[in-house]
Amino acid sequence: MALQTCRLLQWKFGTFFLFSVLTIGEAQYKGFKRFNLVQETSPGDVSEEQWFTQKLDHYNGADSREWKQRYFVNDSFYKVGGPVFLMIGGEGPANPAWMQTGTWLTYAEKLGALCLMLEHRFYGKSHPTEDLSTENLRYLSSRQALADLAHFRTVMAKDRGLTDSKWVAFGGSYPGSLAAWFRLKFPHLVHASVATSAPLHATVNFPEYLEVVWRSLASENAECPLLVKKASDTLIELLKDPKTYDKITKDFNLCSPLQIQTERDSAYFLETLAGNFMDVVQYNEDNRAFEGVVGTNITIKVLCSIMSDASLGDPYTRYAAVARLMMDTFSMKCLDASFNNCLRDMTNTSWNGAAAGGGRQWVYQTCTEFGFYQSTDSPNQPFAGFPLMFHVSQCADFYNVSAEQVAEAVAQTNEYYGSYNIRSSRIVFPNGSIDPWHALGITLDISPDLPAVFIKGTAHCANMYPARAADLPQLTLARDHVFYLLQQWLKE
Structure with missing residues (x-):
């Protein structure tokens, strides 16, 4: 999650915008015609950027303007009939490194998932407008981003023959909030969500x-x-x-x-x-x-x-x-x-x-x-x-x-999404006790279907990173518990 003011410029965003993109990939799918893409990606190349056509304003049917949104695919682990993992981009450029490593790919390998990562509008190379004037920034919002996700999911499922697949949203920090809200607002499109270090209460x-x-x-x-x-x-x-x-x-x-x-x-x-x-x-x-x-x-x-x-x-x-x-x-x-x-x-x-x-x-x-x-x-x-x-x-x-x-x-944000009182199902909320953002997140179970995973001694989005020998035992257990939940939810 980005920090405020120009301080985030001092460090050139390297520390803050790590969770902007995570995606879903599929390996052996042939004969697919990518109607919305500007370029093709060769099989197994998980770092090549691809482009998807989006509407500028999803909430104005009279506005027909479109733009190209960047995304990445890793189909290395995909097995026909497997789930689709969608990593949600956030407040910075999508990093293709996440298409090659990270806990979500460990889950994907075990579950035969296709992994996609969609860059957030107005960040990275996803430029919906000619500049960043305040007039143009009115098209930058979490609601427009969720509509981007919904349209991307709908078209990709249709074009890739994944309509019956179960989609799981992943995100950390602000994208973690988007992952939870995607499940909340579009339950017919996303089966479950992993909302890591997600601040759900606006203040x-x-x-x-x-x-x-x-x-x-x-x-x-x-x-x-x-x-x-x-x-x-x-x-x-x-x-x-x-x-x-x-x-x-x-x-x-x-x-x-x-x-x-x-x-x-x-x-x-x-x-x-x-x-x-x-x-x-x-x-x-x-x-x-x-x-x-x-x-x-x-x-x-x-x-x-x-x-x-x-x-x-x-x-x-x-x-x-x-x-x-x-x-x-x-x-x-x-x-x-x-x-x-x-x-x-x-x-x-x-x-x-x-x-x-x-x-x-x-x-x-x-x-x-x-x-x-x-x-x-x-x-x-x-x-x-x-x-x-x-x-x-x-x-x-x-x-x-x-x-x-x-x-x-x-106030409108909390009214629209529900703040701490989010009501949905099949969303898990991992948070770390060292991370200051846990103060605005879910650290206690809301219900059996909305569980919290509070990890003592860990910081922001720690469970998303690749495992290592130095990890605290409770961090390892947290990753395992999230995987267990995904296994159970994908059976439903």
Whole structure:
């Protein structure tokens, strides 16, 4: 799940948009005429992109405009009569690596499933409009994405002779929510769903995120979040005196001299630094190395060891050491702490813009559907300085969406999907206790047919990654339990 503001631009989306695409593949199907494809894919080539024709607006029959949506196929494990697995894309480019590895492929091999991955509209190469203007972004929503999935499923089933096959939706993070909602809204099209780390409750203010960060840091070392808080408080005090700005610029290796002209300048800087801890906690020990994701060896243990190392200096100095470690790891020459630069990038509507990889699109979805703003509006977390209004004001800055409109949009989302009170069947909700997003997900069984799998000690979407020897026993059990549920549900 993407994090808020331009901070997600700092790391070039590598950490945040890992679950944008997962798909279904079929192996020995011959004589199929792909009516909607721009290009063919050779049998067994699971990384070649294919294209599917979609409507721009599924909810306006008078609008006949169409576009091409990217998808991938892996039919290596498919056996005639087997199920179809559909991996749902999310807030970033679809990654073909998921067509070659991942827990869902382990399930596919055992169950003889065809695997498809559909990229989300407006992300990656799936460009429905000529640019990312706010006028065009009105076609970007979870509801349009679900309609894309429904149409894709319907046409692919017909064209590939899979009408009688049982389809299973997979997704992690926002795509996990889509997987649950796909089953909820289109029960006649999808037989079951695995909704991993799925935030089902939309909320404008999400201070619980940082509360979980506190608890997750404390699970490694009880002093760790206290030291982070001391460092953050020290930095807050330093920011009150412009004479310290040169020191701060040097300590955190900023790209340009620190300038604090408004409260949002300081809020942006403080959130950027806090993000070092937020990101590591969210993806702690999650085995993303197979994707080539840098930074996967930086864990809560690593950060807390730095924060506990008195030889480095006071907590503030250790905090700066964490920032430099992250920059070195991601090969960043310096840290851009300028909100004006963020504003420039986020209001660039070109597909070639710095935020077109997903930043401008995802923040638009938070402003018009979900909120999810990870504010410091709670005393039970280690940071300070980026309150709710800092986040919400960006909706007006970037898209001319007011705070009142954000609140109304979030209320409509919960009304439409049901929030925590989702009522459906054959959906499993895996979540990790370290992952801050579990605070908005399902962690207790709703019913026997809507089970939760709460995995102690694991982070965001951990059960989706390939198994490894270092996995916690409870993570292995969770993967096995999801497979058991799929076996049972596919018999129904």
